[in-house]
């Protein structure tokens with residue numbers, strides 16, 4: 001997942017006036033002090049997390065920016081006008097080089113630290129794994145050995161595993 005630069009909105013992006021905190025819709029938000037109408041609503045960014053299931057198990061990957069030993073499911077920003085299930089298929093292709101089919105919704109999770117709305121899917125994927133420049137390692141965990149971890153993507157894995165048990 002590439003980085004997004006989060007602007008501070010100290011100045012209005014429409015008219016350039018300073019912003020000030022205002023109480024709007026029961027929230028404290030930065031709004032234009034020149035009353036041009038701009039409000040920074042600080043809406044969450046939709047991010048898709050993908051539980052990629054191959055015949056050998058679920059693919060966990062290490063992002064180049066992460067501390068050593070940290071592995072997770074792949075994630076990606078939703079492109080303009082893209083449906084999140086399409087993001088799941090696309091990211092599986094881009095990051096792992098796998099062809100994914102039938103993206104099934106697992107659930108929605110909040111990544112509060114980054115104000116991201118995580119939309120988690122599970123896909124079945126085929127092919128030979130070829131990680132892209134965003135990743136530098138991967139491992140395939142047999143489903144029976146997979147466990148969730150703290151945080152939104154780990155919660156998605158836990159919820160997905162629960163759907164497999166009858």
Ligand SMILES: [Zn+2]
Pocket residue numbers: 012013014015016017032033034035036037038
């Ligand atoms: Zn303004």
